[in-house]
Amino acid sequence: MKNLLMAALMTGSTFIGLAGTAAAEDNPWMVRARVIGVMPDEAGALSVGGSRLQGGVDIGDQYVPELDITYFFNRNIAAELILGVTPHDVKATKVTVPGALTDATIDLGDVWLLPPTLTLQYHFQNGTRFKPYVGAGINATFFFNEEEGPVADGIDYDPSFGPALQVGFDYDLDGEEGGWALNADIKKIWINTDVTVDFSTALGAAVNADVDIDPLVVGIGLGYKF
Secondary structure, eight states, X not given: XXXXXXXXXXXXXXXXXXXXXXXXXXXXXXXXXEEEEEEOOOEEEEEETTEEEEEEEEEOOEEEEEEEEEEESSSSEEEEEEEOOEEEEEEEEEEEETTTEEEEEEEEXXXXXXXXEEEEEEEOOOSSSEEEEEEEEEEEEEEEEEXXXXXXXXXXXXXXXXXXXEEEEEEESSSSSSEEEEEEEEEEEOXXXXXXXXXXXXXXXXXXXXXXXXXXXXXXXXXXXX
């Protein structure tokens, strides 16, 4: 039994070593740094105590740096984890509350989004330096550093989980399987959050909002495959 165990351990170690060597030769890891534009396609439904209000939501565009890490299972299939944070200004627009407001724009302050997104990609191999890809996956968005603005007494955002799609390309700058590449990438991410705004002082009530953020994320940057 001892000899069998030793043989199994040696075989496993050899396999892991060979797999690691193969992975290293195939350059499985790629890291990209991009500048991204996050452009929400927002929509919102406002209510007080279950009664629907007139009005909508406006969320400002933002441009920030982003980092992503990609692991190639083979030349065609890869998984990408996208990391970054974005601050956004938020307003309620054309809000009408009977007896209180008519077509008002209310500054709801700003909020930071942490939206890690994991996608599974297919990379097309065409024998050239131009390497397009498509991807699909899942997004989780968490909200923090909420500032309620000058009118509200408090604001709270629920986390969001939703799908994501992407299309992009890498252009090999070194003419090799590894090394530097120029990258351009577009993602569509579906983000929905329930927002509770405390208007106790101004209205004597809390306003609830079902908000779709659904941003288009456009990025360009450099990647390194190693």
